[in-house]
Each structure stands twice: as C-alpha cells, then as structure tokens.
Amino acid sequence: MQPSGGYLPPQGQPGQPMQPMQPGQLATAAPSPAAFLEQSYVENILRANRGKIATVYMTFTGQTQEQVFVGYIIGAGRDHIALKDVNSNKTYILLQIYLDYITFDEQITYPFPT
Structure with missing residues (x-):
C-alpha cells in the first residue's frame, strides 16, 4: 500500500531503536550524502577546514568599524562560527549574520566542484 499525503513511514536501521515521532510530525526521507557535498555554503566550507587558522571580519549592528x-576553526553551523582565539584561551561563537568575509593564510579545502 502506498502512503498518501507525503507521509513516509519511519524506517530505522536493523538493530537500532527507532525514535518516537511527535504528534503531527511527518517522517521524511534523509537526503543523500551527495546532496550535502554539492551545497557550497559557508558552514560546509568552514567544516571542511576545521583546525585551520582563519581571520574572520565582522561588522556588528550599530557599529561602523569592522572587528577582526x-x-x-572549531566548527560551524547554519548561523554561527566557532573559533578558538590564537592568542588566548577564549572561544568565540560568532553569528554569521554579522559576517563580512573570511581569509586564510594557507591553502583551504574546497570540497565542491569548481
């Protein structure tokens, strides 16, 4: 029987417990790994270069001067960059909404077709 209304029944891996669904939640098929490889977003580029030193330039709301x-690079998400300062023990979580640009002093990994 074919599911209707865009609903896909939950599918788990053999031997792994299935996660319970919340009321009103629809199951969706997970995108293939290849789908992520072709998405050239800032967070994916930063994740591919984890551990490298980056210079991040940002301008915050209400300020005219750029902060550096x-x-x-510790990691990155859709809305942030996690950066470990090279001169101190500080870790920054920087919101990408304020991002101007990023530079590297070394070759970066760019895992997307050019």
Whole structure:
C-alpha cells in the first residue's frame, strides 16, 4: 500500500531503536550524502577546514568599524562560527549574520566542484 499525503513511514536501521515521532510530525526521507557535498555554503566550507587558522571580519549592528577575529576553526553551523582565539584561551561563537568575509593564510579545502 502506498502512503498518501507525503507521509513516509519511519524506517530505522536493523538493530537500532527507532525514535518516537511527535504528534503531527511527518517522517521524511534523509537526503543523500551527495546532496550535502554539492551545497557550497559557508558552514560546509568552514567544516571542511576545521583546525585551520582563519581571520574572520565582522561588522556588528550599530557599529561602523569592522572587528577582526583570528583563530582556529572549531566548527560551524547554519548561523554561527566557532573559533578558538590564537592568542588566548577564549572561544568565540560568532553569528554569521554579522559576517563580512573570511581569509586564510594557507591553502583551504574546497570540497565542491569548481
């Protein structure tokens, strides 16, 4: 029987417990790994270069002067960059909404077709 209304029945891996669904939640098919490889977003580029030193230039609301952060890329998400300062023990979570641009002093990994 074919499901109707865009609903896909939950599918788990053999031997792994299935997660309970919340009321009103629709199951969706997970995108293939290849789908993520072709998405050239800032967070994906930063994740591919985790551990490298980056210089992040940002301008915050209400400010006219750009602020510069230099540090090791710890990780990145859709809305943020996690950076470990090279000169201190500080870790910054920087919101991408304020991002101007990023530079690297070394070759970066760019895992997308050029």
